[in-house]
Amino acid sequence: MRLVMIRHGQSEWNKLNLFTGWTDVDLSEEGVAEARAAGKLLKEKGFAFDVAYTSVLTRANHTLNLVLAEMEELWVPVYKSWRLNERHYGALQGLNKEETAEKYGADQVHIWRRSYDVLPPLLEEDDPRQSKFDRRYQMLDTSTLPSGENLKVTLERVLPYWEDEIAPSLKAGKEVVIAAHGNSLRALAKHLEGISDDDIMDLEIPTGKPLVYELDDNFKVLNKYYL
C-alpha cells in the first residue's frame, strides 16, 4: 500500500512567522510554487491518486488542488474533514513566534510548539476567533470544538478519521494522498511509525514536500522517503 502525505506549501503566516493553527490563511506566492512543484514531481515519478483527503483549511485545500491540477487529476474524489486540521494553537494564534520566545523564553515556546502533552494557552470562551462562530464547523457539536490543542489531543481527533476513512481506502487498494498540516501529519506519522512521546519532539515535516509511506497489509511501515 502506498500513501503520500503533503504538508501545505508556505502560507502567508508561515512567511510572517506567526502561530497559525486553525486560522484560515492562504498560501503565499512561494507556497503556491511549492505546491505546483510537488504536483509536477509526483506526476514525473508516476504517482496516480485514486482518492484525496484534506482538512477544512484553505491552505491545505489549495495545495491539494494545485497538486492535482499539475497531475491532471482534478477529477479525483476529495474528502475534507476538520479532523485533519492543523493543531489548534489556542491564544497563541496570530502571535509572532520569535516575539513570543523573547517574551516567555525560548524554552517555554519550544514546549508549547513541540511537547506532546502540554497545552498552549487556551482561547477565551467568547473570543471571536472561537470556531463555534465559524460557519464551516456548524454541523459539528460546537461544544466539543477545541480552544487549544497539544499533539496528543490532535492525534486523538485525527485517529478516528484515519481508522474509519483513510486506512480502509488503502486496504481497498487505492493510492491515497493526504494534504494537511505540520502537526496533524506529525500526529499521523507518530501513529504509523510508533514514534515515542519524547522522540516526536524532533520530527519536523517541511512544507510542500511529498512524503511517501510504503506499508504492508497490517500498516507496518516498510519504507518512508521524501520525493
Ligand SMILES: O=C(O)[C@H](O)COP(=O)(O)O
Ligand atoms: O500552526 C502553525 O503555526 C504552523 O503551521 C505549525 O507551527 P509549529 O511548527 O510552530 O508547530
